[in-house]
Amino acid sequence: MGIPFFGRSDDINDALKYSNMKTLKKYASMENSIPFEAWLFNGIQDYRQKTLQVYDFTLYANEAVATASKPLATIGLDSKYKQTRYSEAQMVEIWDRIVGSLRYKPNAF
Numbered sequence: 001m002g003i004p005f006f007g008r009s010d011d012i013n014d015a016l017k018y019s020n021m022k023t024l025k026k027y028a029s030m031e032n033s034i035p036f037e038a039w040l041f042n043g044i045q046d047y048r049q050k051t052l053q054v055y056d057f058t059l060y061a062n063e064a065v066a067t068a069s070k071p072l073a074t075i076g077l078d079s080k081y082k083q084t085r086y087s088e089a090q091m092v093e094i095w096d097r098i099v100g101s102l103r104y105k106p107n108a109f
Contacts, residue, residue: 005063016043019043022042024092026039035061035065036060038099040092042054054080
């Protein structure tokens with residue numbers, strides 16, 4: 001396995017400096033017995049002569065414990081190149097609902 005998500009923080013923080021993005025929230029947790037690390041970014045993006053408020057949310061689940069029965073999963077939600085009509089609080093609420101739906105399918109293996 002490679003370097004865990006948060007183990008790549010230095011490289012990610014360097015990339016943020018050049019992309020006008022900042023950390024909105026960074027956390028590790030567990031949902032329905034699935035360990036994960038999530039990093040939520042927001043910032044301003046100039047696109048087609050418009051200034052957009054954008055969001056980029058990323059989650060890695062089971063990264064440190066991935067097996068055939070506990071697969072590595074990644075989830076992303078972003079609004080790049082589009083102006084979202086949702087506020088920051090609404091975007092985080094949508095994200096929290098997505099994360100809250102993480103679960104293993106019963107009898108899948």
